[in-house]
Structures are given as structure tokens and as C-alpha cells.
């Protein structure tokens with residue numbers, strides 16, 4: 001198979017990519033989907049296992065109610081319709097890390113269907129990506145191909161993951177560009193994190209993505225033959241794998257050849273996909289209703305409870321915060337990056353005299369220093385309470401913004417919170433009118449040209465005088481009083 005070469009923009013433009021995503025998400029339940037084993041990442045191999053998750057003869061599964069709650073919550077957050085009666089099915093296949101020889105999944109009657117996620121597009125509008133279905137299933141174990149002295153000749157099995165509850169979220173083939181795929185995944189992860197049903201940790205495999213991609217000549221209705229790119233472990237790689245795969249398929253078609261329906265693996269080191277195996281069809285799995293589990297009934301009461309638990313979701317929260325705190329879309333996105341961070345900000349902002357000022361300080365003064373030092377927001381020495389105190393002092397003109405900057409510098413130099421630093425170094429403020437007036441007189445006398453400009457109608461020059469006096473006072477002039485006196489002197 002030739003590697004995709006750089007095709008010309010004209011040739012690429014002749015084709016339209018069609019992308020659908022399948023995302024597996026591990027649910028954050030304490031125990032597994034059908035047994036009481038701990039659902040925990042990182043335990044010693046083969047310690048969280050029992051006859052049920054190993055599928056030993058005679059062992060019977062019992063459905064974890066918490067897994068149903070989480071699956072339903074995720075379904076509601078993704079605007080899905082939840083089915084009152086869904087059916088578990090056996091998906092039969094052999095793999096060494098699947099000792100049962102089948103996976104309990106859902107097939108033609110999944111717990112939820114017909115949802116959507118809205119994603120931003122290149123031209124600034126929003127586009128709705130459909131969600132075909134969300135179904136419950138269990139994870140398989142893990143084959144360990146590396147890390148042992150004899151890894152060259154042996155593969156080891158860790159079955160701890162067998163029976164971990166999953167939801168699989170399948171999108172409609174509505175995605176048209178690798179960027180849209182990236183946006184969809186980013187939004188999906190954000191929504192799931194807000195609901196708290198998963199930690200979505202991609203390094204630990206809590207969120208895994210397969211991408212189906214095909215291309216067709218623009219204007220053609222019929223889909224082309226698709227390839228599936230399996231288990232790409234970061235959103236960045238999904239985008240890169242899709243870019244590669246789209247070019248590879250167009251190149252094949254342009255050369256008069258055909259795209260094969262198959263599963264392919266992304267090799268991040270080489271930046272290309274490789275054929276793994278021909279793609280199974282659904283009938284290869286011999287799905288049949290799971291005889292050991294009754295139909296899953298979701299009652300209206302159960303559904304209403306989940307609906308009541310649903311938090312405000314990221315998109316709605318951003319819209320509200322933009323209005324409430326007069327934020328830009330970018331700042332709102334920063335503040336809502338995680339539900340926990342947004343919660344801490346809002347709890348603090350509510351106690352402040354000006355929530356808007358808290359947002360500003362958090363994003364500019366504190367955020368800027370945190371970024372410059374390469375820290376995470378949680379590692380900032382200045383707490384939310386510290387930012388609230390700083391915002392209130394500014395709001396009441398008890399300190400100038402210059403003094404505040406100096407105090408924040410001390411906080412970050414010494415790793416101390418703002419209230420402690422403020423208490424110790426409480427900056428002096430000049431609130432004595434006559435002292436300020438004397439300073440203003442001096443600055444006015446030294447800058448006759450600017451006085452002339454002001455009196456000719458250029459009122460913004462007042463800012464120049466305020467700045468000069470503030471500097472002369474080493475940032476200690478009371479800002480409100482200074483503004484008032486400068487205006488009075490210049491008018492006089």
C-alpha cells in the first residue's frame with residue numbers, strides 16, 4: 001500500500017469525506033457491570049476478577065444499577081431518547097483477553113438513540129452532529145505485549161478490565177472534516193466529564209475512539225467504501241489519522257483502484273494507518289439476546305430522577321456566564337474548561353462585590369502568571385478567596401491596579417496566597433487631597449503641551465496625567481480620588 005503523497009488541493013477538493021465516530025467510555029462505577037469485582041485501574045494484574053467476569057461455567061451476571069444510572073445520565077446529556085425496555089445481547093467472538101468467548105452488549109434495542117452534539121464549524125456557525133445510539137456493554141481484558149523479559153515470544157493477559165461497564169456512543173456519518181471530528185470528540189468528552197459518569201482519561205483507556213471514514217465525489221449521494229481506524233489514543237491523533245486516511249483513499253480512487261472495507265491501525269510514529277484485518281459484518285458476531293439477563297426496564301420515575309440529577313451542561317453554562325459576567329466567548333470557554341473549576345469560580349464570584357472583576361483578575365493577572373510559569377490553575381498560590389479579596393479592594397479603590405500587580409508578584413514569588421501577602425505588606429494609600437493636589441500641580445507644570453491638548457478638547461489626555469501622578473506616588477495614590485482631582489485641576 002503506497003503512503004499518501006501530497007495530493008493537489010484541486011484533487012482533494014473533488015471529494016467529500018464522510019466520517020462517523022464510535023466512542024467507548026468506561027463508567028466510573030465502584031464495581032463492574034455484572035459482578036461485585038472492583039472497577040479500578042492500576043491494580044496488580046488479575047486481582048479484580050471472579051467467576052462471573054471470567055465467564056466460568058454456571059456463573060450468572062447481575063446488572064449493576066449504578067451503571068444504568070450513569071448510562072441514562074450520559075444519554076440525557078447527549079439529548080438521546082431513552083428506551084423504556086432495552087435488551088442485552090451476546091456479541092460472540094474469540095479473543096485471548098475475552099475468556100467468555102462473548103461480550104455482553106446491546107444490539108437492535110439499545111438503551112438510547114437519536115441524540116446529538118452541536119459543534120462549532122470553520123465559518124463560526126454551529127453544526128449538529130447526530131448520535132445514532134448509545135448502548136451499554138462490558139469491556140474485555142487486556143493483552144500485554146510489552147514490558148516482560150520474554151515479551152518477544154510471549155503475550156501476557158490481565159483480565160482485571162473484563163466486565164468493566166462501558167457505554168458505546170455511535171455518531172451518525174454527519175462529520176465532514178477532521179476538524180469537525182476533533183470538535184465533536186472535545187465536546188463529547190466535556191459533556192461526559194460534566195455529568196461525572198466517566199473520568200474520560202485517554203491514557204488509561206477510559207475513553208477510546210474508532211473512526212469510520214470514506215470519501216465520495218462531491219455531489220454524489222451514495223457513500224463510498226469505508227475503512228475503520230481503530231483505537232486512536234488522543235484527539236490530536238484522531239485528526240491526524242483522518243487527514244491521512246482521507247488522502248490515502250482519494251489517492252486510491254484517483255489511481256483507478258478501490259478502497260477495501262477493513263479495520264486499520266494508526267501508527268503515530270510513522271504518521272500513517274496500516275491494514276489490520278478485514279472488517280467484520282454484524283452477522284459475523286452471531287448476536288442473540290443474552291439469556292442470563294432479563295430486559296432492562298427504565299421506568300418514567302427512574303428517568304425523571306436522572307433528569308433531575310443532570311447538571312447545567314457546558315454549552316448552556318457558557319452562554320449564561322457570557323451574559324452574567326460580560327465575558328468573551330474565549331474567556332467563558334477558559335472558565336468552563338472543567339465543571340470543578342467553573343464551580344469554584346462561580347462560588348467565589350457570588351461572594352464578591354463584582355463578579356466581573358473576579359473573572360477578569362482570574363483570567364488576566366492570575367491566569368497570565370500561572371501560564372507564564374507553566375503551572376496548572378490548581379497550582380496557583382492565589383486561591384479563589386484571594387482573588388475575591390483583591391477584586392473587592394480594587395472595587396472599593398482601596399488599592400490601585402499597580403499595587404495589586406506588585407502584590408500578585410509577591411504571591412507568585414513566595415508561593416503565598418493573596419490575603420496573607422496583603423495583610424503583611426498592606427500598601428499605603430494616599431487619600432490626602434492636598435498631598436495629591438501638590439503632585440498633580442507639579443506634573444501639570446512640567447507638561448504644558450499636554451495641558452494645552454486637554455484644554456483644546458482632547459479629554460483622553462487626562463489619563464496621561466493620572467498615570468504620571470500614579471507613578472510619582474509609587475502606585476499609592478487612591479485611584480478614584482486621583483481621577484477626580486486631575487479632572488478638576490485640568491478644567492480649572
Ligand SMILES: [Zn+2]
Pocket residue numbers: 032035036037048049050051052053054163
Ligand atoms: Zn467479577
